[in-house]
Amino acid sequence: MAGARPVISILTDFGLADPYVGQVKGVILSYCRDAVIIDLTHEVMPFNELQAAFILRVSAPYMPPATIHLCVVDPGVGTGRRGIILETTRGDVFVGPDTGFMAPAAEILGVSAAYEIDESRLPPRDVETFHARDVFAHVVGRLARGEKPSSLGKRVESYTVMRLPEPIIEGDSAEATIMHVDRFGNLVTNLRPAQLGLELGSEAFVSIPGREIRCRYVKSYGFVEAGQLLLTVGGWGYLELSVNRGNAAEILGLKPGDRLRISKLG
Amino acid sequence: MAGARPVISILTDFGLADPYVGQVKGVILSYCRDAVIIDLTHEVMPFNELQAAFILRVSAPYMPPATIHLCVVDPGVGTGRRGIILETTRGDVFVGPDTGFMAPAAEILGVSAAYEIDESRLPPRDVETFHARDVFAHVVGRLARGEKPSSLGKRVESYTVMRLPEPIIEGDSAEATIMHVDRFGNLVTNLRPAQLGLELGSEAFVSIPGREIRCRYVKSYGFVEAGQLLLTVGGWGYLELSVNRGNAAEILGLKPGDRLRISKLG
Amino acid sequence: MAGARPVISILTDFGLADPYVGQVKGVILSYCRDAVIIDLTHEVMPFNELQAAFILRVSAPYMPPATIHLCVVDPGVGTGRRGIILETTRGDVFVGPDTGFMAPAAEILGVSAAYEIDESRLPPRDVETFHARDVFAHVVGRLARGEKPSSLGKRVESYTVMRLPEPIIEGDSAEATIMHVDRFGNLVTNLRPAQLGLELGSEAFVSIPGREIRCRYVKSYGFVEAGQLLLTVGGWGYLELSVNRGNAAEILGLKPGDRLRISKLG
Numbered sequence: 001m002a003g004a005r006p007v008i009s010i011l012t013d014f015g016l017a018d019p020y021v022g023q024v025k026g027v028i029l030s031y032c033r034d035a036v037i038i039d040l041t042h043e044v045m046p047f048n049e050l051q052a053a054f055i056l057r058v059s060a061p062y063m064p065p066a067t068i069h070l071c072v073v074d075p076g077v078g079t080g081r082r083g084i085i086l087e088t089t090r091g092d093v094f095v096g097p098d099t100g101f102m103a104p105a106a107e108i109l110g111v112s113a114a115y116e117i118d119e120s121r122l123p124p125r126d127v128e129t130f131h132a133r134d135v136f137a138h139v140v141g142r143l144a145r146g147e148k149p150s151s152l153g154k155r156v157e158s159y160t161v162m163r164l165p166e167p168i169i170e171g172d173s174a175e176a177t178i179m180h181v182d183r184f185g186n187l188v189t190n191l192r193p194a195q196l197g198l199e200l201g202s203e204a205f206v207s208i209p210g211r212e213i214r215c216r217y218v219k220s221y222g223f224v225e226a227g228q229l230l231l232t233v234g235g236w237g238y239l240e241l242s243v244n245r246g247n248a249a250e251i252l253g254l255k256p257g258d259r260l261r262i263s264k265l266g
Numbered sequence: 267m268a269g270a271r272p273v274i275s276i277l278t279d280f281g282l283a284d285p286y287v288g289q290v291k292g293v294i295l296s297y298c299r300d301a302v303i304i305d306l307t308h309e310v311m312p313f314n315e316l317q318a319a320f321i322l323r324v325s326a327p328y329m330p331p332a333t334i335h336l337c338v339v340d341p342g343v344g345t346g347r348r349g350i351i352l353e354t355t356r357g358d359v360f361v362g363p364d365t366g367f368m369a370p371a372a373e374i375l376g377v378s379a380a381y382e383i384d385e386s387r388l389p390p391r392d393v394e395t396f397h398a399r400d401v402f403a404h405v406v407g408r409l410a411r412g413e414k415p416s417s418l419g420k421r422v423e424s425y426t427v428m429r430l431p432e433p434i435i436e437g438d439s440a441e442a443t444i445m446h447v448d449r450f451g452n453l454v455t456n457l458r459p460a461q462l463g464l465e466l467g468s469e470a471f472v473s474i475p476g477r478e479i480r481c482r483y484v485k486s487y488g489f490v491e492a493g494q495l496l497l498t499v500g501g502w503g504y505l506e507l508s509v510n511r512g513n514a515a516e517i518l519g520l521k522p523g524d525r526l527r528i529s530k531l532g
Numbered sequence: 533m534a535g536a537r538p539v540i541s542i543l544t545d546f547g548l549a550d551p552y553v554g555q556v557k558g559v560i561l562s563y564c565r566d567a568v569i570i571d572l573t574h575e576v577m578p579f580n581e582l583q584a585a586f587i588l589r590v591s592a593p594y595m596p597p598a599t600i601h602l603c604v605v606d607p608g609v610g611t612g613r614r615g616i617i618l619e620t621t622r623g624d625v626f627v628g629p630d631t632g633f634m635a636p637a638a639e640i641l642g643v644s645a646a647y648e649i650d651e652s653r654l655p656p657r658d659v660e661t662f663h664a665r666d667v668f669a670h671v672v673g674r675l676a677r678g679e680k681p682s683s684l685g686k687r688v689e690s691y692t693v694m695r696l697p698e699p700i701i702e703g704d705s706a707e708a709t710i711m712h713v714d715r716f717g718n719l720v721t722n723l724r725p726a727q728l729g730l731e732l733g734s735e736a737f738v739s740i741p742g743r744e745i746r747c748r749y750v751k752s753y754g755f756v757e758a759g760q761l762l763l764t765v766g767g768w769g770y771l772e773l774s775v776n777r778g779n780a781a782e783i784l785g786l787k788p789g790d791r792l793r794i795s796k797l798g
Contacts, residue, residue: 270565271565271566273558273561273565275554275558277551282548302561302565304554304557304558304561305548305553305554306551306554306555307548307549307550307551307554308548309548309549309550321551324551325551325554325555325558328555328558328559328665329558329562330558330561330562330565331562333558446550448549448550448552449545449546449547449549449550449578450578485610485660486609486610486611486660486661487607487609487610487661488607488608488609488610488611489610489611498660498661499658499659499660499661500659500661500662501552501555501659501661501662501665501666503658503659510607511579511607513578
């Protein structure tokens, strides 16, 4: 790994229409042109730290070991909240505001140390509304060119942790939360099939307000007819309620945060 | 070319809001951090293999020789359809589902061999709904770091080919299909001006349902007044029906798949 | 800097749904696979050269020194307008149509020379509607691999300059223009707080058609209650009218080009 190009993964709620992400990359590359940057997503809903936490936790394991994760959803930018660096045993580092949403991802990789970013070690700045560019990008750039977190802040004993909602299991039934709706309209829950003992090919009841749906739990979308509802394990590793070649979110009128009850049949 | 960084071009229908493309890149870069990745587009309409085929065929020649093309529009993911690697005489390689939409692009570069991906040579996986990440990205990563297609699957004699619609020429008139509508509202057809013998500066009739339009065939948009309809050859290499500084698709209410008749005048 | 990878920043109005940006990158990387490409933005409103000029001028200083800036908003593509290369004293180079919108950014970095692109030194082309790919990308690729601007065109004494609107200051009051609305609905003006002598924590009147707003000028969004209007200096370096955790553009019904009057209180 010696001499390997550093990998930087960026997640924000900035979108791609504004030049914000480009400016952040400009600052990072000013320190280290050898870095490889992965845009994890910039379409987190504005200020939605829960969505950011879920995307990060699911995605971090797929990034190359020792990735530097720059994570900025930051409605409190410029106020008292501190900036943090989380080191992990896999070698990955997470950089962003200490508001908790990075913690679930970092803890999956094993947090080994936390550092509070010391802004006095960074270039002075004129504005307080864009720390992604004026604070965190400098930190990431310096980490990418080989500096240690300890040169960018002081070690701290604790950091903020956001807890993601867990499903409530009651016998053969579970109340799950819709964590994400993807481009295809798949309704991604926080329930794993093993938690309910679901077996491939079996049927389940799905209850949403005003409607009860009977559908099969299958290996992939194409195992039911086009237009049919189904349950499957999506790329997120969780059960998702989907329509083969269709859009379940539109058909059912559901969105992130909505709940549904899934019951095993037979 | 020895030692040159491998170029990987990615086309999907995943969009950029979800972390799917980022996860795919994470897996690829885990094998080869030296790869250069081009996002050809991730905004293919969900499941629209025809649109993917057209974009790929037009774009592939502009990619650097020996590009690895990762192409995933895959409504049948996890079912019986196999994964394929198409080798070409230019040195490019196409990786994706064997459903035909990569073939027109690969055949322009000259297909020299096809390999059926042998998933037993790849890491085991838990889910069957995200082969872009769990199958194809591993294949692309290993090709990028120098492995041969033959180490990833067995050579096969045939592969699936999708045929793109061709215009129907009748004397001085042609029935063309709208293959794509771009951000500017340009209506990109499948007709080349030479097929109709159109000469720059001449006029043509364009018939669409309920409307007959007389417009000039010009070298570029700015050769007619702002707001005027025109025919020109766009970046796709085909005739497109456009409005100078305006949006032809909105003005005419046309969309991909619609047909129009173009007739030479005089 | 010898041997460092060249950085290329790209700004267009092409969007990301079409394969246009991907094709441009393919051509550039055909010349120089070692280039690092930053997508500044591709979501300039179609044909909006003023928006492009503002984004470029604000963003260019954040790019690494010696960046090659490819800038294409080009409604007159294929007509008489020439292509230009602007060299700057910081080492950056700007490449695009000579229509003026690159000039404000280049002049901030100090224009040292201008070259008219000589298309006879580039590969012949079939179409005249996509100079970003068929002209400018070739120029950028050759600059990236080390050629001098003088090998791509002849030096010229003048180039086109677009002037950005300036605010009109009258005592304790200023008429400002909304230059940009970002993803969060922040209304970015062309007024700097020092031009009005505004002090942090003080109040101001903001007049828009049909409405007078009293709000505080604060260090960042979070210094007022959620849902409250505020003035702050955004990442653009200018005053912006914003709503903490809300969308000012939607609430006030304002858009780029609209004007507002900001008056100091007390």
